[in-house]
Amino acid sequence: MVAYTGSAGPVRPLLVTASEQRLESVLRLCAAAGVEPNVCADVGAARQLWPRAGLVVIGDDALDEVASAALERRADVVVIADESPDPQVWGVALAVGADRVLALPRDDSTLCDALADGVEGAGQDAPVLAVVGGCGGAGASSLAAAVAMTATRDRSVTDRHGGASVLLVDADPWGGGLDVLLGVEATPGLRWSDLTGTHGRLSGAALSRSLPRVDDLAVLAWDRGAIEPAAPETVRAVLAAGRRVHDLVVADLPRHLDTPVEEILARATSVVLVVPDDVRAVGAASGVAEGLAGWASNVGLVVRRRRRGLPPELVADTLGMPLVATVDDDPRFRLAVEEGLGPLARRTSVRRAAREVLDVLGPELGR
Structure with a gap:
């Protein structure tokens, strides 16, 4: 058997074996985990890679x-x-400092998880910021996209994983599409429909590499046309994978809090509710706020202001939540989106509000 090695990068797993059977078993599991190992048939070849392997x-x-x-x-x-x-x-095994002995194929799933952890790390998962509209047309998707893009350009978000530092998740299958808002609807990459049936351990690195990008922002959106909502176990697997390899996950949620959405809310570090400043919108938002209260204790408010609207402080008092930021109707923002330039192309009110959200919630998001 000819041993081979990839690059000596610090995150690759190292396999030391001269057995074709062992090699075949581990390579199969590496493929499932989305990792590429360094393989050495003898200790001499492995000595240099030993201290740096994941x-x-x-x-x-x-x-x-x-x-x-x-x-x-x-x-x-x-x-x-x-x-x-x-x-x-x-x-x-004890003498060489091994943590455990795994019997294959019985322990295949355990080794697969260990291989993925060796590449992606088993440290603290990234925080999740969920953005929800209190009523239709509140502008939650615009704010979520602007917050995610602002975070990618923020020097306090360090790119620990060699890929996209922020993941933007479109969790509303009936929304207008975050990829359209960002101008990447024609960019090849995975969509939710490609992940149907996904459950269990999913490689975060492989997921991130396969998504459409806007600079250092990875975007998971929906296909156009007929939509079937993702199953809860799919949402759970995707969110877990995304949190392992990104520094922040921003999720745009629908107002109806079904089981897949609850999978995200249950893991959300902070939630932002976006509400226009009129009486009907506040009335509609009160029902959404009540639903959120059962899942999230850290809910902040962003008020979308229009002429002669209710004071933002009054909206906050009525809904019983802290005011995080305000955002004005801004024709420059709509024009930038329609031209496919994205939410940060111009100095708009939405861009300012996104910065305020990150400034206020930064400590909670570990920034």
């Missing part, structure tokens, strides 16, 4: 050689064996 997987065939090589102790080492490994394997 995860080290040692085949039981190479275990004695690894033990005799006296490599430096490190975390995230696993040994793979048959379903009924030799009892001696456990002792040698």
Whole structure:
């Protein structure tokens, strides 16, 4: 067998084995996890990669050689064996500092998760900011897109993962489409329909790479035409994957809080309710606010102001939530969107409000 290695980047897993059977098993799981391993048939080739690998997987065939090589102790080492490994394997695995011995194929799912964690990290998940309109036409989608794009340009958002730093999720299948608002509706990439049936562990890195981009913003939107809402387990898997590899997730939610939407609300760090400053809008928003109260304790208000409207402070008092920002009707914003320039193309009221939202909610979002 010819051993091979990819680049010596710090996040690749390392597989040490001379067994074709072990190699085939792990490569299959790597493909499922969306990761590319460095593979070495002997310890000599593995020595340089050993300290920098995200995860080290040692085949039981190479275990004695690894033990005799006296490599430096490190975390995230696993040994793979048959379903009924030799009892001696456990002792040698302990000697090389392995965290566990996995029996394949019984422990395939455990190894798949470990491989993904080795690349994407198992640290703190990214915060989620959910934006909801209190009534139709409130401008929640515009604000969500502007907040997400502003965050990508913010120096306090560090790109830890080598890809998009912010993920914008269109969770409203009956909305106008965030990809249209951002001018990327014709850009190739995954949409919600491509993720139908997804459940369990999803590679965050593979997901992020496959989405349409606006600069450093990854966008998950809907196809045009007939829409079937995503299943709760799909939303759960996608959100978990996105949170592992981005620094912030911004979700544009519909007003009807169904089960898929509740999957996002249950994980939201902060929620922003966007409400126009008229009596009917405030009345409609009170029902939405009541529904949000059952899922989120940290709900802030953005008031969309028009001439002779209710004072923003009165709207906040009526709904019983803190005022985060105000946003004015702005023809420059509508013109920029219609021209496909995006929500930050001009210095508009929406752009200013997005900055205020991030400034006010920054501590809660870990910024």
